[in-house]
Amino acid sequence: MGNNIGLDQNGVDKVVDWLNGYLSDLHVLYVKLHNVHWNVEGTDFFALHARFEEYYDAVHEELDAVAEKIVILGSRPLARIADYIDRTSLAESESKAIGPAEAVRLIADDFSKMIVNLRNGIAVAQDAGDETTADLLIGSLGRYEKDLWMLKAFLA
Ligand SMILES: [Fe+2]
Numbered sequence: 001m002g003n004n005i006g007l008d009q010n011g012v013d014k015v016v017d018w019l020n021g022y023l024s025d026l027h028v029l030y031v032k033l034h035n036v037h038w039n040v041e042g043t044d045f046f047a048l049h050a051r052f053e054e055y056y057d058a059v060h061e062e063l064d065a066v067a068e069k070i071v072i073l074g075s076r077p078l079a080r081i082a083d084y085i086d087r088t089s090l091a092e093s094e095s096k097a098i099g100p101a102e103a104v105r106l107i108a109d110d111f112s113k114m115i116v117n118l119r120n121g122i123a124v125a126q127d128a129g130d131e132t133t134a135d136l137l138i139g140s141l142g143r144y145e146k147d148l149w150m151l152k153a154f155l156a
Helices: 009-039 045-072 081-087 100-127 129-156
Strands: none
Touching: 009 045, 009 081, 009 100, 045 100, 045 129, 100 129
16 A cells, blocks of 8 residues: 555555445445335335435445545555445345335434444544545535435424
């Protein structure tokens, strides 16, 4: 591992390690959003089916940006499902019919976890003086905060 972007390698190693854990979370979230996209049933089917698709499209873009950031930092992103399962802080869910409120609660809980994780990652990046990684993560944080508000409004 090495970087030529003027950052202390010790700090970069910590950022990369955090980003690989977050990349693992994103892969699990990506699959889980497909799960509820496919399995949600009930009166709000059309709205939630479409909304969950928007979410997994956004997660796909995010996970690509995070993996590329790891390469930019002179390292290699985890690229095996087994590694993602090993590193993730999220739990997978069974494939079965799920009602609108239960599906939204499931995703809201994960978005809450992503928000807590992101706050840690932003601190790790800022400690390393890595402003562009912090900026990337702050952008994600804002999106999850807004999405969580809307999911909670659905449940109210
Ligand atoms: Fe679909």
